[in-house]
Amino acid sequence: MSRESVELLIDRWINEPAFREEFQRDPEGTVARSGLSLTEQEWEDLRRMEASVAGEALQARVSKPYFG
Amino acid sequence: MTGSSVPLDRRIALLDAVAAFDSLPKDALADLAARLREERFSAEQVIVREGELGDRLYLIADGRAEVTSGGRGSLPLAVLEEGELFGEVALLSGSRERQATVTADTHVVALTLSAADFEKLVRERPEVRDSLAGVAETLVMIKFLKQASPFTPLSGEQLRQLIPRLERRGVSEGETVVRQGEPGDACYLVRSGRVEVAVQGPDGEERQLATLGPGCLFGEAALLTQAPRAASVRALERAELLVLPRRVLLECMQTSENLNRAIVELIQLRERPRRDPDVELHERTSSEGETLVILKQPARGAYYQLTPEGRFIWDLLDGEHTLRDLTMEYLRVFKAFAPQVIAEVVRGLRAGGFVQGAEVSAGLLGRGSGAWSVLRQRVRRVFDCQVALPNADAAFARVYRTAVRPLFNPVGQVALAAIALGGLAAFVVAGHEVGRSWHETNAGARLLLFLIPAYLAGVMVHEAGHAFAAKALGYEVRRAGLGLYRGRPVAFVDTSDMWLAPRWPRILVSLAGPYANLVLAGAAALGAVLATAPAVTTALWQFAFVSYVAVVLNLNPMYDYDGYYVLMDVLERPNLRKHTLQWLSRGLPRALRRPQELGRHRVELAYGLALFLYPVVMGLLSMQAYRVLGQHWLSRILPAGTAAALGGWVAAAVIAAGVAGVAIEMYRLRRGQV
Numbered sequence: 001m002s003r004e005s006v007e008l009l010i011d012r013w014i015n016e017p018a019f020r021e022e023f024q025r026d027p028e029g030t031v032a033r034s035g036l037s038l039t040e041q042e043w044e045d046l047r048r049m050e051a052s053v054a055g056e057a058l059q060a061r062v063s064k065p066y067f068g
Numbered sequence: 069m070t071g072s073s074v075p076l077d078r079r080i081a082l083l084d085a086v087a088a089f090d091s092l093p094k095d096a097l098a099d100l101a102a103r104l105r106e107e108r109f110s111a112e113q114v115i116v117r118e119g120e121l122g123d124r125l126y127l128i129a130d131g132r133a134e135v136t137s138g139g140r141g142s143l144p145l146a147v148l149e150e151g152e153l154f155g156e157v158a159l160l161s162g163s164r165e166r167q168a169t170v171t172a173d174t175h176v177v178a179l180t181l182s183a184a185d186f187e188k189l190v191r192e193r194p195e196v197r198d199s200l201a202g203v204a205e206t207l208v209m210i211k212f213l214k215q216a217s218p219f220t221p222l223s224g225e226q227l228r229q230l231i232p233r234l235e236r237r238g239v240s241e242g243e244t245v246v247r248q249g250e251p252g253d254a255c256y257l258v259r260s261g262r263v264e265v266a267v268q269g270p271d272g273e274e275r276q277l278a279t280l281g282p283g284c285l286f287g288e289a290a291l292l293t294q295a296p297r298a299a300s301v302r303a304l305e306r307a308e309l310l311v312l313p314r315r316v317l318l319e320c321m322q323t324s325e326n327l328n329r330a331i332v333e334l335i336q337l338r339e340r341p342r343r344d345p346d347v348e349l350h351e352r353t354s355s356e357g358e359t360l361v362i363l364k365q366p367a368r369g370a371y372y373q374l375t376p377e378g379r380f381i382w383d384l385l386d387g388e389h390t391l392r393d394l395t396m397e398y399l400r401v402f403k404a405f406a407p408q409v410i411a412e413v414v415r416g417l418r419a420g421g422f423v424q425g426a427e428v429s430a431g432l433l434g435r436g437s438g439a440w441s442v443l444r445q446r447v448r449r450v451f452d453c454q455v456a457l458p459n460a461d462a463a464f465a466r467v468y469r470t471a472v473r474p475l476f477n478p479v480g481q482v483a484l485a486a487i488a489l490g491g492l493a494a495f496v497v498a499g500h501e502v503g504r505s506w507h508e509t510n511a512g513a514r515l516l517l518f519l520i521p522a523y524l525a526g527v528m529v530h531e532a533g534h535a536f537a538a539k540a541l542g543y544e545v546r547r548a549g550l551g552l553y554r555g556r557p558v559a560f561v562d563t564s565d566m567w568l569a570p571r572w573p574r575i576l577v578s579l580a581g582p583y584a585n586l587v588l589a590g591a592a593a594l595g596a597v598l599a600t601a602p603a604v605t606t607a608l609w610q611f612a613f614v615s616y617v618a619v620v621l622n623l624n625p626m627y628d629y630d631g632y633y634v635l636m637d638v639l640e641r642p643n644l645r646k647h648t649l650q651w652l653s654r655g656l657p658r659a660l661r662r663p664q665e666l667g668r669h670r671v672e673l674a675y676g677l678a679l680f681l682y683p684v685v686m687g688l689l690s691m692q693a694y695r696v697l698g699q700h701w702l703s704r705i706l707p708a709g710t711a712a713a714l715g716g717w718v719a720a721a722v723i724a725a726g727v728a729g730v731a732i733e734m735y736r737l738r739r740g741q742v
Contacts, residue, residue, distance in 0.1 A: 003396070006395075006396065006399065006405075007279075007392060007396070008279060009405075010391070010392045010395050010396070010407055011278045011279050011280065011392065012281075013407050014278070014334075014337045014338060014391055014392065014407070015278065015280055015284040015285075015334070015337075015338075016283055016284060017218055017220065017330055017333075017334075018215065018220065018283070024408070044403070045399060045403050045404060045405050046405045054374065054375050054377040054378035054381060054406075054409050054410070054412075054413050055372060055373060055374040055375065055378030055381070055382075055413040055416060055417070056372070056373055056416060056642065056643060057370065057371070057372050057416050057419065057420050057643075058362070058371040058372060058373050058564070058567045058642050058643070059642070059643055059646075060369070060562060060564045061562065061563050061564045061566055061567065061578075061633055062547075062560050062561070062562045062563075062564070063530070063531060063534045063560060063561045063562075063563065063578075063581055063630060064553045064558040064559075064560050064628070064629070065527055065530045065531065065558070065559070065581060065618065065622050065629070065630075
């Protein structure tokens with residue numbers, strides 16, 4: 001995936017809500033329909049888009065005891 | 069002409085009411101009416117289909133039809149009723165291609181004009197062509213705005229009203245539309261062509277931020293943040309833009325909560341977030357050996373956990389990197405294309421106040437100003453209100469140093485354990501004394517004078533247990549106080565600072581509350597054994613009983629009590645309930661098709677099952693409790709059969725309420741409302 005192609009892909013992801021939704025449902029199909037041609041390694045990178053959770057807010061630890 | 073259910077005078081009247089035919093004299097209208105063919109369509113029948121070639125114009129004489137694009141139901145554009153025309157877009161365009169699908173909502177009677185007759189009409193009457201072209205252009209514009217723009221959430225009617233307020237502007241290649249640093253009074257929607265967004269750094273060097281194509285909005289951030297333009301935009305080729313003045317954009321946003329959300333999201337996805345310099349960064353190692361970073365926002369008391377990938381993103385939040393930059397860097401290092409993951413991390417960090425970014429002026433949006441929303445907020449304020457102890461941490465630290473510290477040394481702990489275990493043993497052996505009634509002791513209601521303060525003391529001791537355990541381990545007690553939680557009176561202690569601690573100290577602090585009650589119950593049970601006055605003995609047994617029940621209830625891991633925090637920490641799964649419900653609603657259907665995924669989500673599967681089984685168990689216990697405590701009493705005033713059947717109803721109500729509560733929470737999580 002050339003840098004320019006990826007940047008274009010990200011720009012569309014950021015700026016076009018409809019593209020973002022379509023990408024969420026079917027990333028590979030959406031990229032294929034966008035006209036970008038990818039190598040096998042690049043497809044692998046794309047399939048890894050749902051990487052492990054990178055971060056999350058920790059809920060407040062507030063004790064509110066249950067006494068009926 | 070086929071069929072005759074629409075008489076000629078009615079046809080003329082219908083044509084006369086069409087604005088495009090205003091200029092036609094009566095005889096021309098009569099001639100046109102005579103050329104119309106009548107066609108009938110049943111409900112749900114497709115009248116014209118998008119993409120097919122058009123060969124006639126339609127005028128609805130009776131019924132209602134829906135205009136959609138991309139298949140029925142996928143993108144509603146408009147609803148057509150009696151007297152409205154459709155099909156003119158294809159006839160006016162060179163390709164003759166239908167631009168939308170029209171489907172009968174009800175039984176529809178339409179009058180149609182052939183393409184040949186239509187061409188003859190517009191050739192002889194150019195003003196009709198012009199008028200119809202205007203209508204056609206509106207429909208094409210609605211389709212454009214609906215299909216590929218942030219305005220998708222607006223209804224067809226809202227878009228129809230918006231379109232006349234949009235100004236068209238053609239720009240030539242290289243022309244600058246928006247200049248960095250200037251104030252903004254309008255934003256722009258790209259109708260055709262491409263534009264480039266670029267920013268000039270302090271060194272004067274220009275950097276390209278994005279390339280935008282048809283359907284993309286730009287210039288909106290300056291309107292909503294009231295800051296100068298953050299970047300320049302210039303045309304990469306000849307382009308057509310739709311100009312939205314600030315007032316028009318704000319009015320649109322106020323009519324649609326979804327549009328509001330879409331525009332704010334767009335601004336946030338485009339900004340260059342910067343770390344808040346006051347955020348503290350703490351590292352700890354998970355049970356799996358992974359180095360986690362816990363961020364603490366001292367001003368808000370918020371905590372955020374980052375994996376090594378998240379830490380990588382955090383380090384790049386310097387106010388210079390855009391989401392595009394972050395995604396490119398992430399791809400380079402982790403070989404994964406993850407704009408969604410990165411955007412979610414940045415969104416979460418912004419929500420917790422860990423990063424600074426563009427702040428949309430809340431007053432401009434009018435969000436949540438509806439009567440229902442205001443009422444909901446007020447009710448929540450009444451049922452969820454708290455009064456916090458000022459400088460709680462300093463107060464607990466002082467009391468801990470001066471009085472409580474000895475309880476946390478080995479001798480103190482052995483003494484507390486002896487009381488807890490000794491008392492528990494006494495309760496097990498002689499606990500049947502709990503059943504002795506107040507009447508038997510001749511103490512009557514006077515016992516309440518002991519039990520109520522003792523009960524309140526139990527609550528305070530529970531909270532103090534958490535707070536002093538946190539202080540003993542060297543962590544902060546952020547807040548403590550009294551208040552209402554979902555309408556229930558509570559005392560509370562916030563030990564969120566324990567997120568900075570390793571797993572076992574966190575578990576100890578969560579267990580310290582129920583343990584304090586266990587010690588108190590033990591002391592009461594031992595006191596009951598030693599006391600000689602029957603009234604005192606009974607009061608102490610009853611207090612011990614209540615305290616043991618409180619210990620069990622607070623160790624319940626199904627709800628937001630101490631047991632839940634213990635379970636989260638044992639499993640090292642923060643936000644376990646939220647993750648479980650999210651996985652059940654989104655991941656489970658997929659996992660059912662891939663058994664190996666079920667194995668990877670054993671915890672969510674087990675906890676999810678428990679969440680749904682718990683109300684069932686509680687329902688059955690409620691039925692049992694009713695049979696023991698309530699049925700006998702009710703059978704005095706109700707027929708025996710009815711009193712017996714009520715047990716089943718009690719169980720059903722408890723199960724239904726519990727399962728519905730979990731299902732609603734799941735639904736709200738899926739909709740992103742939590």
